[in-house]
Amino acid sequence: xxMTGSTYYPGRTGTWTITxxxxxxxxxxxxxxxxxxxxxxxxxxxDNITPIAGAxxxxxxxxxxxxxxxxTTSSKGTYTISGLFAATYTVKASANEYVSQEKNSQVVSVxxxxxxxxxxxxxxxxxxxxxxxxxxxxxxxDGTNTAAGTTPxxxxxxxxxxxxxxxxxxxxxxxxxxxxxxxxxxxxLQATFIPLPGIISGQIMQxxxxxxxx
Numbered sequence: 001x002x003m004t005g006s007t008y009y010p011g012r013t014g015t016w017t018i019t020x021x022x023x024x025x026x027x028x029x030x031x032x033x034x035x036x037x038x039x040x041x042x043x044x045x046x047d048n049i050t051p052i053a054g055a056x057x058x059x060x061x062x063x064x065x066x067x068x069x070x071x072t073t074s075s076k077g078t079y080t081i082s083g084l085f086a087a088t089y090t091v092k093a094s095a096n097e098y099v100s101q102e103k104n105s106q107v108v109s110v111x112x113x114x115x116x117x118x119x120x121x122x123x124x125x126x127x128x129x130x131x132x133x134x135x136x137x138x139x140x141x142d143g144t145n146t147a148a149g150t151t152p153x154x155x156x157x158x159x160x161x162x163x164x165x166x167x168x169x170x171x172x173x174x175x176x177x178x179x180x181x182x183x184x185x186x187x188x189l190q191a192t193f194i195p196l197p198g199i200i201s202g203q204i205m206q207x208x209x210x211x212x213x214x
Contacts (some may be wrong), residue, residue: 051077055095125181
């Protein structure tokens with residue numbers, strides 16, 4: 001390529017030779033240029049027609065949770081994420097009151113624009129009642145560190161789908177399980193705790209209270 005100013009955009013990926021001259025001095029260097037490319041698309045409701053405005057699109061290198069790029073959709077449901085290196089990504093679309101959706105193994109190619117559309121379903125909810133033996137166990141949903149309450153507990157507006165549940169109580173082994181919440185139905189979860197092994201300590205003595213050695 002030819003550089004006519006201080007900044008030059010070659011327009012495509014490749015190896016370029018740059019020559020700089022100052023009087024009788026000449027310097028030459030080979031530079032590898034990697035273009036960054038785009039993902040564009042539209043987010044709609046499940047009818048594939050009605051756009052969803054304000055949806056969040058996140059792009060992550062596959063196998064990681066590091067966000068390489070993100071965007072929110074326009075009033076027409078469209079989005080553009082620029083500046084992505086050629087690689088394989090996981091792309092996630094999420095919006096308030098809709099079920100999030102992920103698309104894995106999305107390949108962004110060199111010198112190409114990837115088109116990726118999403119159709120999101122409306123989030124539905126159910127009711128989950130949790131009881132335990134004994135009562136007063138702390139409840140943790142989906143790996144959170146904040147307790148949702150203690151048993152017995154009825155939790156309303158739980159997103160439909162499968163959830164992980166952890167319950168804990170002093171003196172007992174933690175309880176782990178999963179539960180499937182169904183739309184507009186009451187689901188019951190029963191947990192029975194197992195006591196932790198106890199320790200018995202003391203001293204063996206003769207009838208005159210003299211300790212007996214090992």
